Amino acid sequence: MSERVLMCGNEALAEAAIIAGCDAYFGYPITPQNEVPAYMARRMPEEGRIFVQSESELAAISMVFGASATGKRAMTSSSSPGISLMQEGISYLAGAELPSVIVNVMRGGPGLGNIAPSQADYFQATRGGGHGDYRTIVLGPSSVQELADCMMLAFDLADLYLMPVMVLADGILGQMMEPVVLERKTSRELPPKDWALTGAKERDQHIVRSLWLKEGALEAHNNKLQARYDQIQRDEVLCEQYEVDDAEIVVVAYGVAARIVRGAVTRAREEGINVGWIRPVTLWPFPSKEINKAADEFRIFLTVEMSNGQMVEDVKLAVAGKAPVVFHGRPGGGVPTVDEILEVIKQLTLGAKTPI
Amino acid sequence: MKTIFERTPTLKDCTTHYCPGCGHGIAHRLVAEVIDELDIRDRTIGIAPVGCAVLAYDYLDVDMVEVAHGRPPAVATGMKRTNPDKIIFSYQGDGDLASIGAAEILHAGHRGEQITVVFINNAVYGMTGGQMAPTTMLDQVTATTPHGRHSVEQGYPLQVSELLATLPGTIYIERCSLHDPAHVRRSKKALMHAFELQVDAAEGMSLVEILSPCPTYWRMSPVKAMEWIENEMTKAFPLGRLKG
Secondary structure: OOOOEEEEEHHHHHHHHHHHHOEEEOOOOOOOOOOOHHHHHHHHHHOOOOEEEEOOOHHHHHHHHHHHHHHOOOOEEHHHHEEEEEEEHHHHHHOOOOOOOEEEEEEEOOOOOOOHHHHOOOOHHHHHOOOOOOEEEEEOOOOHHHHHHHHHHHHHHHHHHHOOEEEEEEEEHHHOOOOOOOOOOOOOOOOOOOOOOOOOOOOOOOOOOOOOOOOOOOHHHHHHHHHHHHHHHHHHOOOEEOOOOOOOEEEOOHHHHOOOHHHHHHHHHHOOOOOOEEEEEEEEEOOHHHHHHHHHOOEEEEEEEOOOOOOHHHHHHHHHOOEEEEEOOOOOOOOHHHHHHHHHHHHOOOOHHHHH | OOOOOOOOEEEEEOOOOOOOOOOOOHHHHHHHHHHHHHHHHHHHHEEOOOOOHHHHHHHHEEEEEEEEOOOHHHHHHHHHHHHHOOOOEEEEEEHHHHHHHHHHHHHHHOOOOOOEEEEEOOEOOOOOOOOOOOOOOOOOOOOHHHHHOHHHHOOOOHHHHHHOOOOEEEEEEEEOOOOOOOHHHHHHHHHHHHHHHHHHHHHHHEEEEEEEOOOHHHHHOOOHHHHHHHHHHHHHHHEEEEEE
16 A cells, blocks of 8 residues: 655646656646646656657657657646647547547636636547547546546556547646545556557568548548547446435536535535535546436536536536536636535525526 | 669568659668668668658558658657667658758757658658748749749748757758769768667767759659759758768
8 A cells, every 4th residue: 555645736647657657758848737847857767767848749749649659658748728739749649549648737728828727628628629530538537636546547548549548637636735645546458559669570560640541541540430439438437426316406517626516515415405416537438328317307407617618518418408507617717616606506496597 | 693783671562652753762762771781670660751751651661650740850759768779760851841840850959869860852842732842942933932932032942951950969960962873872871871870879860861853843854853953952952961
């Protein structure tokens, strides 16, 4: 059993990556994730592994691409504007079926935005983000412990499904300190990397590419990727539910917003309001089935996000018209308070908030 | 019967998609010969660019990857840092290396990455239909300089090799040409040296720029294209060893 230590989210995720066997880290400075490259610059060489500060996020994700193509475990981290730049490489990683882990410690946007915590990159993360017909697995942890655990899971999922996996954190999670136990909890059975570029020694040439020019070849390639995405949607959904059974109102939130929701729900319960919550841990694949099932009974679904409403679209798709879906959000680095969410819950019990 | 000349094993026995008179076929062959003569095929990884040579992996029988436009030096960095025992080379055109990938080549050189770069300069974008490249000559007519390249509007031909030669991280830079057999042989020697440096784990990046004909988008016969390299291109891009 590893010992319990106090660490900030950014450092915990970095150490977790090392424990997960990350061979190389490539990154470019951007707030609020600068503790990650600083930690990696010190720790990776100690472990005999690779740290490179790249000239840009375009280069960082391309370095990840290069290391991954040779079969190594590689990662990068950044924050929203930097992740936008990485979309080129993420699309290529998806097309070339290369495992990789990308951490987005989200900040406010659009544009340069600010450096406050935000959840405004949900659309970008869960819809692929770059060009072409692809998905990335997106994990949305809500504590430093879960952030660390998600890193280890991310490397395994990437190797298992041969695709980029994004860990979607935010400025609060990256910066705050919490007790954490850094240990590998589960380990998946992983396929051998018999596709890797290692030099054609006593075997035929290996080619890693995302270009499929022959008529029908790209369509077949897309269908192959889609079959994998279908399997992931069946097998890899993670979510947490709390007191949904008797709830008149179910609050859906992820990441740091879910922690605040938890406080509001506890207070509402104390005041006799039947409220529960559902917290998606995998944002893609989204826990649509779980939410749809919860909507079998008539309930109001309240989605709380640190944005002007992105995940709420997935909640609506999951609920599929069976129940009203209401949204409360704070964009641009705004963080909702427990009181604020409690007030929204109370209003819903009075029917004051119009379902959207 | 005695064989006096044959295909080198690393060059696949197939027809390429290149236009008649294109220089890529010669350059591919030279790279393949160097890999075979150094006996490094089983530990070499090549990087194909976006551009006419995007399908280089169909012609060169080594492990290869095809990557985003301009990013080969960054991809090479990721590969070489995690696999110092492998021989990593990128094969890039002028649009890839000198335009969209200017930052990546500059910083790979700046960091002194121990990689080998094969830089094919044909003064034009081939795959997309003959647009102006950073290396397009003054007055050269292209799809996007219909009245010729003018320095006031489009700047001068970019001498990337000279630029890279100023960096402490680069150890060997030479500009060669394919316009006649003597220069083809010189190109081979330069490529050999550039790969040998990596085999010997010399600390820094090596790059060979090769002036290469594009008869299709220069609107010339293959013979005229060779003459144009010798008489015109070498004025903006003088041949010779720039460093190392």
